Each structure stands twice: as structure tokens, then as C-alpha cells.
Amino acid sequence: xxxxxxxxxxxxxxxxxxxxxxxxxxxxxxxxxxxxxxxxxxxxxxxxxxxxxxxxxxxxxxxxxxxxxxxxxxxxxxxxxxxxxxxxxxxxxxxxxxxxxxxxxxxxxxxxxxxxxxxxxxxxxxxxxxxxxxxxxxxxxxxxxxxxxxxxxxxxxxxxxxxxxxxxxxxxxxxxxxxxxxxxxxxxxxxxxxxxxxxxxxxxxxxxxxxxxxxxxxxxxxxxxxxxxxxxxxxxxxxxxxxxxxxxxxxxxxxxxxxxxxxxxxxxxxxxxxxxxxxxxxxxxxxxxxxxxxxxxxxxxxxxxxxxxxxxxxxxxxxxxxxxxxxxxxxxxxxxxxxxxxxxxxxxxxxxxxxxxxxxxxxxxxxxxxxxxxxxxxxxxxxxxxxxxxxxxxxxxxxxxxxxxxxxxxxxxxxxxxxxxxxxxxxxxxxxxxxxxxxxxxxxxxxxxxxxxxxxxxxxxxxxxxxxxxxxxxxxxxxxxx
Amino acid sequence: xxxxxxxxxxxxxxxxxxxxxxxxxxxxxxxxxxxxxxxxxxxxxxxxxxxxxxxxxxxxxxxxxxxxxxxxxxxxxxxxxxxxxxxxxxxxxxxxxxxxxxxxxxxxxxxxxxxxxxxxxxxxxxxxxxxxxxxxxxxxxxxxxxxxxxxxxxxxxxxxxxxxxxxxxxxxxxxxxxxxxxxxxxxxxxxxxxxxxxxxxxxxxxxxxxxxxxxxxxxxxxxxxxxxxxxxxxxxxxxxxxxxxxxxxxxxxxxxxxxxxxxxxxxxxxxxxxxxxxxxxxxxxxxxxxxxxxxxxxxxxxxxxxxxxxxxxxxxxxxxxxxxxxxxxxxxxxxxxxxxxxxxxxxxxxxxxxxxxxxxxxxxxxxxxxxxxxxxxxxxxxxxxxxxxxxxxxxxxxxxxxxxxxxxxxxxxxxxxxxxxxxxxxxxxxxxxxxxxxxxxxxxxxxxxxxxxxxxxxxxxxxxxxxxxxxxxxxxxxxxxx
Numbered sequence: 001x002x003x004x005x006x007x008x009x010x011x012x013x014x015x016x017x018x019x020x021x022x023x024x025x026x027x028x029x030x031x032x033x034x035x036x037x038x039x040x041x042x043x044x045x046x047x048x049x050x051x052x053x054x055x056x057x058x059x060x061x062x063x064x065x066x067x068x069x070x071x072x073x074x075x076x077x078x079x080x081x082x083x084x085x086x087x088x089x090x091x092x093x094x095x096x097x098x099x100x101x102x103x104x105x106x107x108x109x110x111x112x113x114x115x116x117x118x119x120x121x122x123x124x125x126x127x128x129x130x131x132x133x134x135x136x137x138x139x140x141x142x143x144x145x146x147x148x149x150x151x152x153x154x155x156x157x158x159x160x161x162x163x164x165x166x167x168x169x170x171x172x173x174x175x176x177x178x179x180x181x182x183x184x185x186x187x188x189x190x191x192x193x194x195x196x197x198x199x200x201x202x203x204x205x206x207x208x209x210x211x212x213x214x215x216x217x218x219x220x221x222x223x224x225x226x227x228x229x230x231x232x233x234x235x236x237x238x239x240x241x242x243x244x245x246x247x248x249x250x251x252x253x254x255x256x257x258x259x260x261x262x263x264x265x266x267x268x269x270x271x272x273x274x275x276x277x278x279x280x281x282x283x284x285x286x287x288x289x290x291x292x293x294x295x296x297x298x299x300x301x302x303x304x305x306x307x308x309x310x311x312x313x314x315x316x317x318x319x320x321x322x323x324x325x326x327x328x329x330x331x332x333x334x335x336x337x338x339x340x341x342x343x344x345x346x347x348x349x350x351x352x353x354x355x356x357x358x359x360x361x362x363x364x365x366x367x368x369x370x371x372x373x374x375x376x377x378x379x380x381x382x383x384x385x386x387x388x389x390x391x392x393x394x395x396x397x398x399x400x401x402x403x404x405x406x407x408x409x410x411x412x413x414x415x416x417x418x419x420x421x422x423x424x425x426x427x428x429x430x431x432x433x434x435x436x437x438x439x440x441x442x443x444x445x446x447x448x449x450x451x452x453x454x455x456x457x458x459x460x461x462x463x464x465x466x467x468x469x470x471x472x473x474x475x476x477x478x479x480x481x482x
Numbered sequence: 483x484x485x486x487x488x489x490x491x492x493x494x495x496x497x498x499x500x501x502x503x504x505x506x507x508x509x510x511x512x513x514x515x516x517x518x519x520x521x522x523x524x525x526x527x528x529x530x531x532x533x534x535x536x537x538x539x540x541x542x543x544x545x546x547x548x549x550x551x552x553x554x555x556x557x558x559x560x561x562x563x564x565x566x567x568x569x570x571x572x573x574x575x576x577x578x579x580x581x582x583x584x585x586x587x588x589x590x591x592x593x594x595x596x597x598x599x600x601x602x603x604x605x606x607x608x609x610x611x612x613x614x615x616x617x618x619x620x621x622x623x624x625x626x627x628x629x630x631x632x633x634x635x636x637x638x639x640x641x642x643x644x645x646x647x648x649x650x651x652x653x654x655x656x657x658x659x660x661x662x663x664x665x666x667x668x669x670x671x672x673x674x675x676x677x678x679x680x681x682x683x684x685x686x687x688x689x690x691x692x693x694x695x696x697x698x699x700x701x702x703x704x705x706x707x708x709x710x711x712x713x714x715x716x717x718x719x720x721x722x723x724x725x726x727x728x729x730x731x732x733x734x735x736x737x738x739x740x741x742x743x744x745x746x747x748x749x750x751x752x753x754x755x756x757x758x759x760x761x762x763x764x765x766x767x768x769x770x771x772x773x774x775x776x777x778x779x780x781x782x783x784x785x786x787x788x789x790x791x792x793x794x795x796x797x798x799x800x801x802x803x804x805x806x807x808x809x810x811x812x813x814x815x816x817x818x819x820x821x822x823x824x825x826x827x828x829x830x831x832x833x834x835x836x837x838x839x840x841x842x843x844x845x846x847x848x849x850x851x852x853x854x855x856x857x858x859x860x861x862x863x864x865x866x867x868x869x870x871x872x873x874x875x876x877x878x879x880x881x882x883x884x885x886x887x888x889x890x891x892x893x894x895x896x897x898x899x900x901x902x903x904x905x906x907x908x909x910x911x912x913x914x915x916x917x918x919x920x921x922x923x924x925x926x927x928x929x930x931x932x933x934x935x936x937x938x939x940x941x942x943x944x945x946x947x948x949x950x951x952x953x954x955x956x957x958x959x960x961x962x963x964x
Contacts, residue, residue, distance in 0.1 A: 036556050037563055037605055038593065044554035046621075053552060070535060072526035074518050074643050075557075075595075075626055076579075081519055094585045097558075099595065101580040102630035111520065113557075113581065113595070123519055133813070139528075143626070144557055148584035161556050331615070 010341055014282050019226040023277055024155065030285045030346045032276065033155055040153035040160035044269075047346065050293035052163060052269055055195050056142055059165065059267065062187045068138045068167065073120050075143070076111040081119040085245045088118060091212020095147040097160075113146040118213065118264065121168055122246035129170060129260060132252050137170040138180075156273030157230065157482050164268035170248060170260040174239070177261035181218060181235050184265045188220060188233040191267075196275045197288040197397035198222065199405050200232050201428070201477065203453030208437055211264070215239040221452040221477065222274050223408045227425035229452045229479035230274060233267035278401045279370075284345035286369055288397055289390035294327045296386055297343045301336050301355030313359045317352060320383050324390075344369060349393050350386055370396055409477075415443075415466045418478060422447040425480065430455075433476040434465035442467055449478045492823055496764050501708040505759055506637065512767045512828045514758065515637055522635035522642035526751075529828065532775035534645060534751055537677050538624055541647065541749065544669045550620045550649065555602050557625070558593040563601040567727045570600060573694020577629040579642075595628040600695065600746065603650050604728035611652060611742060614734050619652040620662075638755030639712065639964050646750035652730060652742040656721070659743035663700060663717050666747045670702060670715040673749075678757045679770040679879035680704065681887050682714050683910070683959065685935030690919055693746070697721040703934040703959065704756050705890045709907035711934045711961035712756060715749035760883045761852075766827035768851055770879055771872035776809045778868055779825045783818050783837030795841045799834060802865050806872075826851060831875050832868055852878055891959075897925075897948045900960060904929045907962065912937075915958040916947035924949055931960045 009029060015022040027033050034043045044052065060070070076099060083089045092115045099111040114120065121139070128134060146161050153160055167184065171177040185202055192198040200220035210217035214236035222230050242248070243259040252258045279286040289295055300314040311330060318328045327348075329339050336353070343351055353365040364382050366375045370393050377385045408427025412418040421429045433439060433451070444450050454476045465472045491511060497504040509515050516525045526534065542552070558581060565571045574597045581593040596602065603621070610616060628643050635642055649666065653659040667684055674680040682702035692699035696718035704712050724730070725741040734740050761768040771777055782796040793812060800810045809830075811821050818835070825833055835847040846864050848857045852875050859867045890909025894900040903911045915921060915933065926932050936958045947954045 034606060034609070037560055037602065038556045038558045041556035041558065043556070043606055046551040046553055049552050049554050052554075069528040070531050071528055072531050072534075072626075072645065074520045074523035074525070075628070076520045076523065076643070078519055096585065097581045097593070098583040099579045100582045101592075103576045103578065103632065110583075111579070120519065124516060124525055127516070144554075146557070150585065161558070163554065 010345060011282055011284055015225065015280065019224075019277075020154075022280075022282075023273075026280050026285050026345075027155055027276055032285055032347075038160070040149060042155045042159060044163075047287070047293045048269075048272060051272055051275075051287070051291045054291040055191065055271075056163075056165065058195055059187065059191050060142065062191065063140055063165075063167070066138075066183055066187075068140050070141065071139045072141055072143065073117050073124070075114050077114055077117070077120045079110045079112060081123065082112050084119060085213050085242055088213030088242075092116065092147070095149060097146045097148050114143075115145055115147045116264075116266075117141065117143075117145075117166055118168070118242055122242055122248060125168075125170055125260070126246050126248045129248055129250050131250055132172050135170060135172045135250060135260065136176065138167070139169070140165055140167040154273075154482075156270055156276070159269070162268045162270065164266050167263070167265040169263045170243070171262070172250065172252065172258070172260070174261050177263055178237065180263050181237065184235045184263075185218060185220065185233075188265075188267055192220070192232070192271065193398060194394075195288065195290045196271060197394050197401060198232075198271070198274060198278060199398065199402040201405070201409075201453065201455050202457075203455035203477065205234075205453050206437075206440060206451045206476070208440055209450060209453075211236040213238065213241060214264070215241060219453050221428075222278070223405055223427050223479070224274070224277050224482065225404075227408060227427050227480075228482055229428055229477075230270070230482040231452065232271060232274065233265070235265040236263060238262040238264060278404070279397050280347070283341075285347035286397065287347035287349055289349045289394050292347070292349050293325065294346075294348050295325045295390060296321060296327070296350045296352060297339075297348045298326065298328045298352045298354065299336055299339045299343070300328075300330060301353060303356045306356050306359075310354065310356055310359055314354045317354055317364055317379060317382060320379065321386060322383055324386065350389055352382070352386070368393060411460055411475075412466060413463070418443070418449075418466060419447055422449045422478065422480060428452060428477045428479045430460065430475045430477055431466045432462040432464060432472040433474075434468055434470040434472045436465075436468065436470075439465055439467035443478060447478075447480075449480050451476045452479050452481055453477055492827060493764060493766055497707065497762065501706075501759075502636075504762075504764075505755075508762050508767050508827075509637055509758055514767060514829075520642070522631060524637045524641060526645075529769070529775045530751075530754060533754055533757075533769070533773045536773040537673065537753075538645075538647065540677055541669060541673050542624065544673065545622055545647075545649070548620075548665055548669075550622050552623065553621045554623055554625065555599050555606070557596050559596055559599070559602045561592045561594060563605065564594050566601060567695050567724055570695030570724075574598065574629070577631060579628045579630050596625075597627055597629045598746075598748075599623065599625075599627075599648055599650070600724055604724055604730060607650075607652055607742070608728050608730045611730055611732050613732055614654050617652060617654045617732060617742065618658065620649070621651070622647055622649040636755075636964070638752055638758070641751070644750050644752065646748050649745070649747040651745045652725070653744070654732065654734065654740070654742070656743050659745055660719065662745050663719065666717045666745075667700060667702065667715075670747075670749055674702070674714070674753065675880060676876075677770065677772045678753060679876050679883060680714075680753070680756060680760060681880065681884040683887070683891075683935065683937050684939075685937035685959065687716075687935050688919075688922060688933045688958070690922055691932060691935075693718040695720065695723060696746070697723060701935050703910075704760070705887055705909050705961070706756070706759050706964065707886075709890060709909050709962075710964055711910055711959075712752070712964040713934065714753060714756065715747070717747040718745060720744040720746060760886070761879050762829070765823075767829035768879065769829035769831055771831045771876050774829070774831050775807065776828075776830050777807045777872060778803060778809070778832045778834060779821075779830045780808065780810045780834045780836065781818055781821045781825070782810075782812060783835060785838050788838050788841075792836065792838055792841055796836045799836055799846055799861060799864060802861065803868060804865055806868065832871055834864070834868070850875060893942055893957075894948060895945070900925070900931075900948060901929055904931045904960065904962060910934060910959045910961045912942065912957045912959055913948045914944040914946060914954040915956075916950055916952040916954045918947075918950065918952075921947055921949035925960060929960075929962075931962050933958045934961050934963055935959055
């Protein structure tokens, strides 16, 4: 009966055979998330919320180090404010959820549930900023946002409600504002690498693909197992665009009136979808050790007659593990094999098996989730070795993901080549582009690939634009994108 | 010019003369919060959000110690779910903000913006809970909630959007469910005492005043400076009420089908309003040291000719302060007096003044925000003394608030006495009550006082009900309440 249960609970779809169904199955069966009664919005169960909590607290602590302060603005935005910046409004209004009634009364003006908070924050900025002494303002919110996607929603990757940070800065000069770009992108890149074991490609978005209302956008892009790209965290330079619409002015040191220079930036729970997609395998999800809700599960192998002794031994092992999130799975009525499968499905990075033989030898068996490698170590070394193993797993996950990324960046020197690569879903295609939207549009129309970004790191020299043959300053990355 | 600015910025209303206007003035001028463009919803600026962050993280860490896990459910609740539990729906529907449109489309069913999350969480509980092995479930969310008050909204105390924790548990037995009450109430009481320096009166709500959908509610009540009571954190015993409506059933250890037993509990940003109201004075707000965004401000007294040396000395003092949130206010163009007033207005618990004389003597001057007491200490003792002073301030704030509470609890032995005390806004009136809603209603109607709770700690013996003269088991606390 237990065996049957394991089958029902376990994975049935192979990642390599059907990525998108595998993704949903691993996300649901691992208990990472669940569907809710609101179509397109998911429930964050303890594993996923715990991961977000660990990630966001770490990013938050990096933000604080560079002087960013947290605030909280209302979730509702009166329609007239959202309309103030035209391209911003046009970009977001098709996806806005509107509150039109409260209690039994009809509101005189619709309230948008925030898709992003520029329009509710900046009237306050205008009120608070009077002099150069009030600048810079480096504010951030950790909150929930709603974008009512009408395309097929996908858990985490394209969700109608998501959690994120939204940073909003105001500076006295353009130069100071621009200097924030590398600070923020480096915080994101480091957190992705160290906590999520995720690499990414940093670069500038094209004008066509930039944030609605920004002058320039910079993103970190990922490649998914199906060869499609997905946009990760981003930093946007707004120039004085919103400042002019929302009247954010100050007297500079020479008593001259100036508009403030602004930036915004964000990382969202979407990244956890990239984590699952990148690291998971046919046994289920694989949690990166630093953000794993449970880092180590101890499974006692209870042989008849010595159950109590083995359990005692398991408890003594648990006590030796320091500064780790540990679960001792002492449940009755389940075989060790069933438990192994369950914790593998749930992605716990390290399993410790303790059976009668281990007990006699004063050892434990450490099993890695990522490679299935087993290692027997003395119980006195267990704590040290588990910590080392978690580091090795993190390193291995990152290296594998990085290798995957590198091997899925292709270089096309002609439009024909690009078309073939895109059609094969082989990842990102780096190609010379003149910078004209007409060439960008043509590729989009004919191949459905867009420019994910123009990477900062140009690994190959740019030549003639593969569409129009004009000179190009840089290579752009083309891909079909989530 | 600077002096004039200080006047404009400073407090103009006395707390004792007009509490409600003083409350708004201190909250706004200190930069604690600000109005937003959404009527009845406020902006949490860095001081207030920082306080909430420190408080909620501490409560969260206590929750984790007793096995409570964080989750996140969608902010939207389909109307049919909210309707499932009748008294719950009737209790909340007059205050619900309804989403009726997304993009340009009309929704086929209205979505409530969560006033509380029972109705979106419990269908998932029903899905996840199958066997006694799946219990208990001890989940919690930290999020934003919306209740569209039509009464005059007051920042923090009665706000259309607020931040809170909402705990939702499910247990196999009534006994286990009830055992959670003291655990949670004690976590709240301890956090209020230690972090907010706030006392409260714990007790049971009457049936009339309990949470919509609960079988019994237990609250912590405060008394405000104007003599009105306000409800703080609460814990609700739902019995099997929601379980029956949402079909949360499980097979017990004897394979018999049972409904789960449930509880909910919450503490919200309202408590920060009680903090401001309780501790503030005519100079502005007073932040309890443990949750103060800035705990210590260093103000250098820059005398001509030795500015640089004094500033250097101030920096050396700053370096000596360990594990503290310190701000060195080295701004040009403001007098020390202006700075003193500003940081007093903003409630920073400790000010350190360093002037030329301090520098010569190798000392610093420590000034307490709560008592204005000054103390000169050697610079090598500064760190130790600041820590001690912060503890003393916390203790003093709590003791003052506790004394205020005690002196505002009155004992009435007749209805006439109660009426007089209530009419005088003299705080809470403890009186014997038979337990009948008719007597409770009569008092409410005739005096506008309600029963805040029936305190656990009965300091005086109960006698005959002051309304009907029947025997009563306990004294209830009557008060006009926010």
C-alpha cells in the first residue's frame, strides 16, 4: 500500500520530454505551491514562502547596507494618478484589476490595485522633496502586486499576483542616478548566484522592450530548459520623466529649481520559478541549500528490535547539527524508501540515513540530492561535512546552470542562421543589430523572437546588422521569451 | 530663519488639551506617516515601516519557535467563497472593496480584496487535510488587508488598509486547539511589553463583540489617553464552524471522519498608533528604544575654529557605539537647537551631544528623550551607558503606561456609578455583569460603552449584575471604544 502511495505521489513526467508539464507537476507534487480559487493566482505554501523569506531578507540586508530604506504605500491607485504618465498608463491599464465598489456603494473614481507603485508614490515624493538637502531618496517596498494577465498564466513565471521588491529613488543629478545601476544590478546578480545558484545575462533592454515610462531599462535574463528566455530582475532609469508628470522639483544648492532624477528596480517571486525550472530533475524539485526551507532531513532506518536505539541515535545526530534547518523524519508507518522519495520530490538538499550499521560504526550516511552521491562519515564529522556538502551542492547547481546558459548562447552571422536557431528553440542567439526598431520588429514578426537585452559583456565583436546590413555598435540577444 | 523653520516644524497642539488633534499632528510632523491620495489609507514612511519591520520580525521569530509556518494566499476572494460562512460574510461585507473589472473586461464574479483570509485559505485546508497525520496545521501570513471603514478613518487606529499577521490553525481535537490560546496571547503580550513598552488587559470578548464566525474571541485591550479603550491583538476559537462550511475533514487514528478544530489570531499596525498615543508628549512622538528606527542621534556642537576637531571627535564617538542604530547629524546650516527639536519631534530615544568642552574632557553628554535628563559620561563608558539608558527608557515607558492603565480602571457597583464614569471618559469601568446580551445592549444604548472584554485577571469579586441584579460570575470591563 505504501508503495502504491509513493507512485501516486511521485513524478510521472520527464523534464526532458515535456518541460512545461513537468514544471507544473514538480511544483504541485513537491508541495511548493498550489492552485487557489482565484484563477491565475497561486498559494505560496511553507516551502515556497520560506524560500522567498530567506531570499528577500538577504536582499533587504544588502539594500540597507547601501542606505535604501523601506516604506509602505497603499495598494490602491486612483485612476487619475495612474493616467498622469501616458506611456506608463498605456503599458499597465490592460492588466489592471479595478476596485469599483466598497460595501454597497459605487466609488466615484475607480481604484487600480497596484500593478506597480510609481503613480501612488510620486505625489508623496513631490510633497516631501523641496531642497537638495532632501535628496537622495532611496525607498523600497516589499509587497504584493497584481497584473491581470490574459495570456495563459503560469505559476510564478506569469502570475496574476506576485510578491516583489520595488525600489524607487530620486536624485539631484543624472550622474548620481545613473551610478545606482551597477550597485543594484550587482546586488541582484550576487543574490541570484549565492542564494538561488542562478546565473543570468545582464544588459540593456531596447526602447521597444523597456519599462513603460522609463528612459532606459537594464535586465538580468535567464534561459529556461525549453530554450526560451525569461526576464529576471531589472533596473530602470526614468530620467526626469515621472518627475515632470508628478511635479517632483527641488531647489538646488544655487537656489535654482530642478526636476529630480529617478530610478526604479525590482526582483519578484518569478525568480523562484526559474529556480525550480533550472535545478529540478525527474525526481522532483531541487532546493538551493541556502534558501531551502529544510536543508537536511534525517531518516532513521528502523530495523525490528533496535527501533528505539536507532531513533535515539538519530536524535543524537540531529543534536550535533548546528546552524542548520533540520527535520528528523521519525514518522511511523512509512518505509525508509517512501521517505527518501518524498524528500527527494520536495528537493531537500541533503539526506542523512542512520541505520543499525551506522549506529554500530558511529557513522552516518550523507546523500546529496543533486548528484545522489553517498558518503559515510563519522558522526563527529557529520556537522562539518554537512556544511561542506551544502556548499558543494550550491556550487554544483550554479556551475551546471552556468554551463547550460553558456551552451545555449549561439552566435548567428546571418538572418538565416538566426531563424534556424530560433526555430529550434536552442536558446539565445547573439547577432549584430543596427539599433533600429524596424529591424527588431521584422525579426519579432517573422520568428517571434524579441531582443531580450544587449548584454554588457560583448563576447564577440559586432559586424553588420543581420537584417539591414548597416553597421552595428553591438550584438543583441534574440530569443523567444516568456 | 532657522528659528522660524523650527517653529513651523514643531508641535503646536498640547496632548492634554486636544488629544485627537495632537495625535494627528505628532504623527504627521514627526515624519512617522503621511496621508496618501487614497482617502483613509496612509503612507508608512521609514520610521513607521522600520518599527513594524522590527516588531513583526521579532513576533515572527517567536511564532517559528512554536512551529508556526508562514504562507501566502491570494489577496482576492471570490464572492461565493466569502458567502459560505453567513455570519462571517455579514460581518465583513459592509466594508469590502470589490474588484469588478480587469483590464477592460467585467468579471463574471466579484472579487473581494481580503478583509481577512478565512474564505480563501480554508478551501486549501480542505484539500490538504486528509488524515490525522496532516494535523496540526499552524499557518500564518504577514500581509496587507483592506476594510473600507465608512466611519471617520483615523491613521493606524481605523485605517482602510493595514498590515498584520493572520494566523490560521487546524487541530485534530478541541483540547489541542484551545491550548493554543495562551501560547499566542503570551507571545503578543510579551512583544507588546518588550518592544512597544505597552501593557494591555487580556480577556474574553462577549458573544456580541466576538469575531464574525468565531465561537469565542479573546483580546488584549488598551486604554488611550482620552480614556477610550481600543482593541489590540486577538485570538479566536472557531471550533468546527468554518470546518463544517468549508468541509475540512480528516480520518482520525481510528479511521473515523472528523471535522478539524480551528483558531485564528492577529496583531496589526494599529498597535503602532497605540504606541504613539501612549508614549508621545508635547514635543512629539517617543519611540520605544527596541523598535526605534534610529536609537541614538549624535549632535556635534560646532564652535567656530574647532568645527573640524569636534566633528572628528563626534565620529570617534559614533565608532564606539556597538550594535545600535546610530545617526550622526552633521548637517550644515542648522543650529544644534534646531536639531535637538527635530530629533525630539521624531522621538529618537537618546541624544548624544558632543561639544568643545566634552572633547576636552573626553566625555559626552547623554540626553534622554523620555525624561529630558542629562548625564555626562566618559567616552569610554558611552557605549555601555547608552545601552543601559535605552533599557531604562524602555522600562520607564512601560511603567508609565502601566500606571496610566491601572489608574484608568475604575470599579462601579451600581449602574449610576458606571454611567457617571463613562460620561467622564475616565477609562475602563469594571462592573458585575450577568452575561445576558440584554443588559449589555442596554448599557451600549444608554451610555455608548461596550464590553471590551471580561478580563482573565478578576481583581475584585463579582456581585449582582449592575443592570438586572441577577448573580454574575465575573466582572466585565465597560468602555467607550475606538
